[in-house]
Amino acid sequence: DIQMTQSPSSLSASVGDRVTITCRASQTISSYLNWYQQKPGKAPKLLIYTASSLQSGVPSRFSGSGSGTDFTLTISSLQPEDFAAYYCQQIYSTHYTFGQGTKLEIK
Amino acid sequence: QVQFVQSGTEVKKPGASVKVSCKASGYSFTSYAMHWVRQAPGQRLEWMGWINAGNGNPTYSQNFQGRVTITRDTSASTTHMELSSLRSEDTAVYYCARDRGSYRLGIFDYWGQGTLVTVTS
16 A cells, blocks of 8 residues: 655644645655545545645635655645645555645644 | 435444445436545544446455445435444444546545444444
């Protein structure tokens, strides 16, 4: 299996901050990487697919970059509704795997 | 609008089976693949398998091979996931998720609300 490792596991930030979350794959996955947001008690929500494509309806303050093994999700200016958990997912291998998640909390 | 409604909370004993359903609405059911993903308490998301809603052909994660069965009922626009030989480690929230493509792209653009399955003696 391809292992996905996110850093940090948790992060405290303030409204208006710029935040970056990193995801690293255990082997190259080209650009086959998605990002999801999950709020407590809710299903995940697709934010970014294939590393940098913004899902329809997702605010433009979210952006993704990277290829190969290293990827980032950036939120340019945190809003109150962005405090949630974020997961990366590789779709290079037909056995999809997710990162352990990054919990974004209010400072 | 695209929507999925999953069946309700289940409590099962070790060794039993559970069947979770996911009813779709708001789009052409047979035009998109469907996946099942679970999340144990405090754990990462775990992909279980998918089904081609057009021809009904399923593919399973090797982690669940032999224990999971995914089916679909086109007349009811519903996908089912059955997990057998349950053990305590199977306690989790189970989600259905639609793929952006008719065949697997692995991009899950819409999700059900989740079904909690608790395995306890």
